[in-house]
Amino acid sequence: QKEVEQDPGPLSVPEGAIVSLNCTYSNSAFQYFMWYRQYSRKGPELLMYTYSSGNKEDGRFTAQVDKSSKYISLFIRDSQPSDSATYLCAFDSGNTPLVFGKGTRLSVIA
Amino acid sequence: DTAVSQTPKYLVTQMGNDKSIKCEQNLGHDTMYWYKQDSKKFLKIMFSYNNKELIINETVPNRFSPKSPDKAHLNLHINSLELGDSAVYFCASSQDRVSRTQYFGPGTRLTVL
Numbered sequence: 703q704k705e706v707e708q709d710p711g712p713l714s715v716p717e718g719a720i721v722s723l724n725c726t727y728s729n730s731a732f733q734y735f736m737w738y739r740q741y742s743r744k745g746p747e748l749l750m751y752t753y754s755s756g757n758k759e760d761g762r763f764t765a766q767v768d769k770s771s772k773y774i775s776l777f778i779r780d781s782q783p784s785d786s787a788t789y790l791c792a793f794d795s796g797n798t799p800l801v802f803g804k805g806t807r808l809s810v811i812a
Numbered sequence: 813d814t815a816v817s818q819t820p821k822y823l824v825t826q827m828g829n830d831k832s833i834k835c836e837q838n839l840g841h842d843t844m845y846w847y848k849q850d851s852k853k854f855l856k857i858m859f860s861y862n863n864k865e866l867i868i869n870e871t872v873p874n875r876f877s878p879k880s881p882d883k884a885h886l887n888l889h890i891n892s893l894e895l896g897d898s899a900v901y902f903c904a905s906s907q908d909r910v911s912r913t914q915y916f917g918p919g920t921r922l923t924v925l
Contacts (some may be wrong), residue, residue: 710853734912744914745902746855788853792913799857799868
């Protein structure tokens with residue numbers, strides 16, 4: 703079983719749609735859960751960061767962590783063309799390097 | 813002001829050559845990283861330095877040698893380049909080795925012919 707699984711997409715949605723991006727993981731030692739956004743030909747930038755199970759909201763973005771199911775999600779409300787990017791989940795056990803998912807490519811069509 | 817900068821942005825070279833990529837951060841961070849992102853967008857850590865000291869070395873061939881002259885700079889030298897080295901190399905930094913927030917540079921796209 704891979705340590706992190708993330709559907710690469712591409713995912714294409716109309717402007718204004720609610721987007722759901724997901725990752726599953728197998729390592730129970732992961733304690734920190736992150737979402738990075740990477741625009742084409744740019745470096746990744748941290749979007750959301752959570753420590754425990756539950757939801758965390760920041761504007762149109764909501765990160766959800768279910769540690770019992772080893773499943774994390776990122777929801778984007780009222781998606782905009784400017785949200786078109788690759789979204790990478792990332793995991794941290796606290797004493798090992800970050801482990802990234804392969805990224806999901808999202809296109810929001812105006 | 814660019815927080816994490818890398819040079820060059822693009823690098824095209826022949827197999828067997830030696831090349832270097834430079835990284836600088838002006839954030840005052842203690843920890844810096846090199847990542848490799850392959851053609852399938854898989855981002856994987858290669859090295860990490862904390863205050864000029866190597867703390868992570870993730871099973872990278874000896875042809876890759878990082879060097880940190882000071883805590884604001886982390887360079888990557890690659891000897892005897894191979895086709896499989898073609899990728900985008902990202903430098904990143906964080907406040908310290910336990911900080912969860914990493915700031916990435918714009919990447920260096922290396923193509924080995």
